[in-house]
Amino acid sequence: MQPTHRSNRILQPARPWFIYFSLVAALVLTYIPTGRLPAVPEWVALVLVFWCIREPGRIGMMSGFVFGLLVDIGQGAAMGQHALAYVILAFMANGLSRRVLWFGSLQQAAHVLPMLLVAQAVMVLVRLAAGAEFPGWTYFLSSLSAAVMWGPLSFLLMLPQYQPVERDDNRPI
Amino acid sequence: MSLAGHPSPPSFRRGLSPLARLGLLCSICLVMLIADIRFGYLEVVRQVVSVAIHPLQRVAAAPVDFLRNATVYFATLVDVQVENAELRRSQVEAAQRLLRFEQLERENAELRGLAGLSQAVALTGVGAEILYDAPDPFSRKVILDKGAHHGIRGGLAVVDARGLIGQVTRVYPVQAEVTLLTDREQVVPVQIERTGLRGVLAGSGRGELDMRFVPVGTDVQPGDRLVTSGLDGLFVAGLPVAVVSRVGSGDGVFLEVECEPIGRVERAVQVLAVGRSEAPPPRPGAGRAAKGEEASEAGAAQ
Numbered sequence: 001m002q003p004t005h006r007s008n009r010i011l012q013p014a015r016p017w018f019i020y021f022s023l024v025a026a027l028v029l030t031y032i033p034t035g036r037l038p039a040v041p042e043w044v045a046l047v048l049v050f051w052c053i054r055e056p057g058r059i060g061m062m063s064g065f066v067f068g069l070l071v072d073i074g075q076g077a078a079m080g081q082h083a084l085a086y087v088i089l090a091f092m093a094n095g096l097s098r099r100v101l102w103f104g105s106l107q108q109a110a111h112v113l114p115m116l117l118v119a120q121a122v123m124v125l126v127r128l129a130a131g132a133e134f135p136g137w138t139y140f141l142s143s144l145s146a147a148v149m150w151g152p153l154s155f156l157l158m159l160p161q162y163q164p165v166e167r168d169d170n171r172p173i
Numbered sequence: 174m175s176l177a178g179h180p181s182p183p184s185f186r187r188g189l190s191p192l193a194r195l196g197l198l199c200s201i202c203l204v205m206l207i208a209d210i211r212f213g214y215l216e217v218v219r220q221v222v223s224v225a226i227h228p229l230q231r232v233a234a235a236p237v238d239f240l241r242n243a244t245v246y247f248a249t250l251v252d253v254q255v256e257n258a259e260l261r262r263s264q265v266e267a268a269q270r271l272l273r274f275e276q277l278e279r280e281n282a283e284l285r286g287l288a289g290l291s292q293a294v295a296l297t298g299v300g301a302e303i304l305y306d307a308p309d310p311f312s313r314k315v316i317l318d319k320g321a322h323h324g325i326r327g328g329l330a331v332v333d334a335r336g337l338i339g340q341v342t343r344v345y346p347v348q349a350e351v352t353l354l355t356d357r358e359q360v361v362p363v364q365i366e367r368t369g370l371r372g373v374l375a376g377s378g379r380g381e382l383d384m385r386f387v388p389v390g391t392d393v394q395p396g397d398r399l400v401t402s403g404l405d406g407l408f409v410a411g412l413p414v415a416v417v418s419r420v421g422s423g424d425g426v427f428l429e430v431e432c433e434p435i436g437r438v439e440r441a442v443q444v445l446a447v448g449r450s451e452a453p454p455p456r457p458g459a460g461r462a463a464k465g466e467e468a469s470e471a472g473a474a475q
Contacts, residue, residue, distance in 0.1 A: 024229070031226075031233035033316070035306035061191075065198050073222045074230060075308040076343065076350055079215045080205035087198045091191060124311075130210045132311035133357045133378030139310055 003158060005102040011161040018160055019051050019059060023067055031074050038138040041146035044071055045119055048086060049112055050150075050157055052093030053100050064090035081126050085119040092118065109150035116143035216343075223345055237305065263334075296409060297450040299324050301331075303442055304348070313356040313376070315339070317444070320347040328407040329448040336413035336435035337361065337401060341446055349446075353438050354414070355380055363414050364402035368392050371402050374414060374432065380439075382415050384430035393420050393430055409447055 001011045026043035034040045044067050051059035068083030075082075092115045100111045120143055128134060189197070208214040299319055307314035319325050321344045329341040331351045340359060343350040352359045357378040364371050370391060372384050387393060397417040403410025413435045421429035 027226075028229050028233045031230045033234055033237050033305040033308060035308070036310070061194055061198050065202070068202075070222070070226060073219050074226055076314065077309045077311070078206055079209040079219060080202040084199060084202035084206070087195065087202060091195045094191065126206060127311040130206070131358065135310040 004104060004108075006104070009162070011158065012163060012165065014051075014055055014058075014161055016058065019055060022047050022157055023051070023059075023063070027067065027070055027074070030071055039141035039145045041142055041149055042116070042120075043146075044068075044082075045086060045089060045116055046112075046146045046149060046153060047157070048090060049093045049115060050154055052090045053097045053108075054158075056094045056097040059090070060094050061087045061090045078127065078130060081123050084126060085122045088122055089115055089119040105151040105154065108154070109147045112150050113143060113147040116146055119143075220345070227346075234304075295450040296447055297324070298445045298447045299329075300443070300445050301325070301349075303351075303444060307350060312358070313353040313378075313439075314342070315351050315353065317341075317349040317351055317446070318347075319446070320345050320349050322346055325349045325446055326448065329446040330401070330408045330412060331444050331446050332412055333436045333441035333444050335437060336415075337408075338434070338436040338438045338441050338444065340407075351444075354382060354434050354436075355438055361408065361414060362402045362404045363399040364410075365393065365417075366398040366400050367394075368397075371404065372430075374399060381418070382432040382434060384417070384432055385427070387428045387430050389423065389426060389428055391428060393417060393428060395420060398435075399432060407448065409449065412447075 001013075003009055003011060023044065026047040029043040048059065048064055048067060052064075064086035065083050068081075068086035069079065071077070071082040071086075072079050093112075096111060096115075100108050103111070117140060120140055124134070124139070188194075205215060209219075301317040301319040301323075304316045304318050307316055317325065317331075325341055325344055327341055327344050330337055331339045331341060337354065339351040339353040339356075340361075341349050342352040353376070354361065354374075355376040355378065357376050359376045361374045362371065363374045363384070370387070370393070372387055374382050374384050377383050384393075384399065395417050398413060399415045399417065401408040401410055401412045401414055415432035415434050417430055418433045419429075419431040421431070423429035
């Protein structure tokens with residue numbers, strides 16, 4: 001498989017343990033108590049979208065559900081709030097997976113941003129329906145910063161797949 | 174689904190279609206949300222899973238803890254001296270008040286004994302430190318560094334040096350979650366110190382507090398101090414809560430009473446969780462568990 005349609009680079013297959021390791025690492029990043037700091041990206045959502053697009057056969061709505069629940073419990077949010085948002089997010093990302101990979105990194109980020117915004121909007125709707133206060137429009141900044149992180153993050157997460165099977169100095173991979 | 178990760182496409186579709194799975198998982202989530210927010214059925218699940226993910230949380234909190242400790246370590250000498258002077262002054266004031274308090278307490282116990290009233294309730298207090306704001310942006314909560322192991326229970330009042338700042342709403346083994354007064358769902362039964370009028374004080378979500386259901390024509394003035402009434406059976410009576418800052422005409426039935434919290438609700442660091450040392454006597458006709466929302470009902474019922 002190739003990183004994007006135009007690339008002539010051939011990737012190794014993604015290893016399942018690395019997929020789950022990256023999701024757990026994102027979970028730890030999400031658990032960092034940043035308090036009221038605005039524009040902290042939702043790492044789990046971002047990594048989930050990445051793998052939903054890259055590996056739609058492995059990572060999908062069920063992973064979104066499980067990791068959403070873990071985020072809910074870790075953050076003390078309403079149980080099911082992140083789970084619902086991530087299930088919808090994974091559905092959208094799985095559905096768009098065959099389209100998104102035809103684009104370059106920037107356009108991919110432009111595809112990811114609306115998905116993250118929809119997921120956040122779902123959470124806002126759920127909590128407002130339950131009587132919570134509106135957290136202000138700065139809440140949605142975290143989707144923007146997550147979209148900015150899309151390029152570097154996808155490079156980082158594909159780094160193991162870029163490695164050649166056997167080292168050969170005459171081959172350009 | 175896509176071919177990624179599969180050697181060949183499956184000839185027959187197995188399992189549910191993506192849309193059906195979406196519907197199924199979303200309905201599970203909605204049921205969980207209702208069970209959690211409305212009825213609180215999922216507390217057990219939350220406790221069990223939070224024990225499992227606690228190591229991950231410790232790892233995540235380590236850099237933040239390190240930063241906080243480092244800033245404390247590098248606090249300048251001047252700051253410490255200023256703080257020390259202030260603490261000395263407040264200690265002298267407190268000592269005088271304490272002397273008077275002890276005398277009054279003895280006198281009170283004697284008078285209660287003479288009048289045949291039951292003795293005043295015994296109190297417990299656990300000192301704690303606020304670690305950080307809870308990450309949930311939809312509420313105003315903070316995390317304490319003490320939990321069930323240290324004697325924190327759900328429903329305890331949390332006070333700083335000046336007054337009430339919130340209530341313990343969820344207890345983990347070594348941490349506890351405190352809902353601040355300014356949260357929209359936090360309600361405290363209060364009493365106006367000057368007139369003895371009872372009412373309920375609710376957070377507005379913006380920083381100030383609203384005293385609700387005060388009928389038009391009631392004697393409320395800006396500057397009145399509100400203290401807890403203790404009618405909920407959870408809070409200790411007489412904790413200072415807020416000062417009335419503005420009284421508006423409202424909607425013609427109830428006054429609009431805006432209050433400023435006395436405690437440093439959003440800035441306190443050292444706090445004390447106080448409560449009665451034994452459970453309050455059962456209320457007539459109330460068989461349900463003592464919870465925060467019941468406190469609001471107790472206040473609203475008067």
